Amino acid sequence: MPEPRTPPPHDGLDLGPFAETAARFWGHHALRDPRRVILVEAMSQDLRVTLRTLAVANALTRVEPADVVVLSGTDEDWDAVVWSYFDLDLVTRLCHAHGVRQVVDVHDVVDRRVAAEPFHERVTTPRGSLDLGGPLPASGIDPERLASVVDATTCRMAQVARVDGTPRVQEKRARVSARAEQFSRVYDALLTELDVVAVVSSHVDYDNFGLLVEAGLRHGVPVLFPQSTGGLKVYGLFPERQDAADPVRAGLTVDLGRFFEDHVWAHREVLRRSAELTVHRSKAMLGRPSWWRPGRNFSGVELRGPQDRAAVRRVAAAGLGLDPDRPVVAVFNHAVSDALGTNVEAYPDLAAWFEDTVDLARTRDDVGWLFLDHPSQALYDSTDFFARVAAANADAGHLAFARSMDLSKNALTSLADLVLTVRGSVSNEYPTFGIPAVQTGWSEWSACGFTTVVSSPEEHAKVLDDHLAGLLEGRALVGPEQVERARLWAWFYRSGSDVASPLVPPWQLGQGQALLDVLTTTMQHTEVDADPLFTSVRRLWTRRDPVATRVDLTRDDAALADDLGACR
């Protein structure tokens, strides 16, 4: 199902004053060197995403002076399935306001190359120029890796859980494959011919984004990966710590786990109060990429203890036909075609995990099972995957299937005694309340020690068996340390690695005129010395940290407490 065609949020946007101010501002604050280049992806329709990638790239030029070259554009598949208001002209104007040297419509380049259409698109290089319309050598990408990216992109564009032999999917795959091959050639050529300092990309998956990131890492170029949430959150993927055989996010998982252990868990005494407060605030609104979305429900988790939970559990269980006296396992289905294969997972795809879990659940009627579909599934699945699985298992009384928004946060929290997911954010949210979570895939937090991570279907079955036995015996499956770790992760995600800079307003400000007005005011009236955008990007880059941080977390407890302005 296509995304609802809502009016573009930047209809009627007055870009003029912002563009004028930003051009002057970045003219003073970004340092250019025409011999070196930072490649920036700007292929998202959301203004905020582009503003963040451009801001990070310009901040990096203060450490590594370079020109910025932007890769942008869209194609018919993305327009049909994902975007509804992508505006290349707007993106180009924004780029020029940020002092970008050149904007390349890379989708157009790829489409013309696929169509074998003669054209010229020249990019200036230290040795002259590179014509992206001319002959380009084949990419050095591992064919298996390329095939994996093609399959993942095909699933997303066809909105299916896995590539099958149906004509529609095969037709889509052929088109994606042809494009992916040309994306690889173009990205390889750029990284070979240009002196690229870094790649800045808002996504690391699918052919257009993913192949750029893959090419960057393969060519020894670090990738900065700003996130679409909060204030400024940037991950750093450094080629020296990436294993070429692993999925692109795997190295980040390991790095974040180590960083968490060394610099967050180690400071737990100082951070405890802040972590408690973050969890308290998160009860009401967890923000992106939480399972819960703002504006879709009107209450937070207000349960305060077992008695409250029991009272709500009775009501919630009655509505779903579950037995409140038995443990309930909550299984969170994923958006089935979302970013497949970008991290280590126990199952070949997300749907396979879900089907296997349902099969396991059928055999265990000594507990209740609640299967919930993803809130945005309509944008990712055109096959009614969840409804079909639910219909096939309608005869099992101990299994309940529900759309995610059918249940409130309180109802769900009152029911879930064990959470199952591949990589969903529920596995970091529920452990903060002492509710155990089992993951069958890696995620940013899966190496932080508060979830159980399994690596194969066999291990999944065994771990599930152990957990169900524990629940039935009344055994605690997570201890106070896991709860504290989960709460510290909540702090780290929402605060420690969420850089508050006036040059990157909070995501919730939207992408309308207000965003531009705030930025214009900041650029006109605030001097930028010690701005967190600049200091955090510098720290990340020079220390090769996996994530930009609000303060220097390597300092000792006392210094950190001072930097945080912690309450004593």
Place this chain on the structure above:
Amino acid sequence: MTYDLASLDLSTSFDAVPLPLAVPGTVGRGDDPALVLLDGASRGAHRLARLRRQEALAGIHVEVTGRPLRVTVVLLVDDHATRLWRLAQGLDATAHPHEEAFHRVVRLAVGGRPRALALLHRRTVDERGCLQRLTVEVGPEEVGPGGLLTLGFDVPEHLPSWALRRLLPDGLTGVCVARVKVEPLERPVRAGTSTGRSPDTSRPDRRSLVPRRPGGFAVSPGSGESLRVVLSPRAVADRPTPEGPVPLATRAREPLARLRDRAQAAVVRRSGEVHVEVTRVTDGRTRTVRLPLRPDGSALLELDAADGPVLCRPRLGAGGAGAAVADWHVRAAGGASRSSPFRRVGVPSPTCGGPVARSSHPGPTGRSRPVRAGLSGLAGAPEKLGRVLRRRYPTVAVTGMTGVGKTRLADRLARRTPGEAAGEVGSATMERRTRRASRLRGFRFLVVPGDNAATRLGALDQVFHDEPVDGVLHVVANGHATPRRTAGTTGAASATREEQLAAELEDWTITAHRIAAMAVRRDAPVWLVIAVTKTDLYPDDLDEVLAYYSPGSGSPFAAKIDELRALAGGARLSVDVLPVAAEGGDKRSSLPQKEADAMVEALATRLGQLSGHV
């Protein structure tokens, strides 16, 4: 008992401390600390909540009394409800989807069990909105062990076709839960009917009128096992259609004339049958009940309370040729087994017929409603007048454990001699003292009995809930309270100072909760003076003792004050700690009389400042 997850840890150190609703009590604002859980709804600034999803839940933390409760929920559909509904439907403010042509159905569940049903049909003339009250009896077992009363709101799945026809889609959106009143159950709850119409103070009879749309009504069971509903059809003879062209003048006055003619033509049918389609909303099972019309023109519908809330649609059966039913009046007659003990003498039985019958046959008293109202108003006049006069002075609750000297201190403040109060030591009733002064600068003191009196809780309710006082004078004695036995027992009592301090702390905990409950439920700030009395017994330790009772000092007593301030909000509660000695100058006392008097006067001055006298 539901499954208990061993590792569960839902709380954080920032969670608000819940404050149970004292019974009787009303929760009417979203920020009330008794409203501990709200799901699928948003908290209201001036009302309790607005429903936003099609299933909502409210959890109210109530005082555990172990007794059955009477819970009344007030639902309202007003302009804001319409606005929220339009917003949720994606309609802008200018869109006019004729929402008034639709009705809403709201089911109330207590502890997950469906208990009552309301129809809400706001007409264009209902300027203030459409209001419905649902009252249910809640047993002690239905309130969770921690005192959590859960109220669920949803739309029943099984509705009859007539109710579905013009049911507002997503109809719970915007419905206001205006307030929830919780009282001890002192008499059985009568069955309730909901016609969708608001109670209209100028036309009380209108509430029982079943409007043509949706054409039915809801019945919610009360306390009894069976319930009876009296139906009174009002039939209207068809008005003959005028032949030939109607003159312009007639056409112009047609709407009014038609209304008048119809009203004049209203007749009460006294024979025939009434058919009522009764639908159980739990499973959609529908049955038709045929009822004979009684000589007074009404029909009696008996329902089984075990069916839970039902929807009913009446129709005129055989014998109705030549007349059309304009409308019906419905009235619940209460549970068959319990209605009689509560029937008021001298008031016409509800089975005597609907408002039409009453207008043609006045009731046995022969008095019109306004006259009756006037007489009853006069009868209550002295009490009201007394209340007005009493309120000329600020009221101050004097609290504290037994034996600290509350009454003695109130006497001193009221300039009353000890002799007058000698017999009132350890009184089990609430003592009243008035300090009179010119220009309304006096006080009225209400001395709440100490913890050895059975009437204490009632007195606390009175001063902190029923008629909230302006300020509180809490008396403490640093463990030097005079030990007393429970009221009604004889013999000497003894207690160590440590025991007395512990008892004092326990007493303060209870009182502090009541003060917080009062403070959060009213807009005006509340003041509290902690009077540290019997200072003549420990003159050398006075500074230390005052610190013990002062906020922020870290003592157990201070911790309770800090908690109280956190609950009530610092700006809503001022706290003073003052030393005082009601006795002085005699052989036992180390304090000269003059100094003792000065302390009492200083206290009176401070009370004056807090009350705005100075």
